Structure formats: structure tokens, C-alpha cells
Amino acid sequence: MTTTTEYDGEKAYMCEECGMHYRKEELAERCEKYCREEGMCNSEITRKSMERSG
Numbered sequence: 001m002t003t004t005t006e007y008d009g010e011k012a013y014m015c016e017e018c019g020m021h022y023r024k025e026e027l028a029e030r031c032e033k034y035c036r037e038e039g040m041c042n043s044e045i046t047r048k049s050m051e052r053s054g
């Protein structure tokens with residue numbers, strides 16, 4: 001389950017596994033699922049994070 005939070009003053013969804021923030025809940029859920037199952041981040045997903053996309 002992703003956490004709804006704020007990042008840089010914007011509503012964000014956080015992956016509870018790696019702590020990356022996303023504007024879309026769908027992406028946060030995909031990230032969390034991947035992180036949990038693979039034990040690492042999927043760069044295809046994390047590059048869409050608010051940390052990476054600015």
C-alpha cells in the first residue's frame with residue numbers, strides 16, 4: 001500500500017519500499033510491487049519519480 005504524502009508542495013504517492021515519490025498512484029504502486037518482489041528499484045519506473053523528473 002502506497003502512502004499519500006506531499007513532495008515539494010505537491011500531492012504525491014510514496015513507495016514505502018524505496019521512498020521515491022510519484023505524482024501518479026499507479027506508478028507508486030508499480031514501484032512498490034517491483035521493489036518488494038525484486039529487492040531493488042526498476043529504473044524504468046524510478047526515472048518517472050518526482051525526484052528524478054524534477
Ligand SMILES: [Zn+2]
Binds near residue numbers: 019031035041
Ligand atoms: Zn520503490
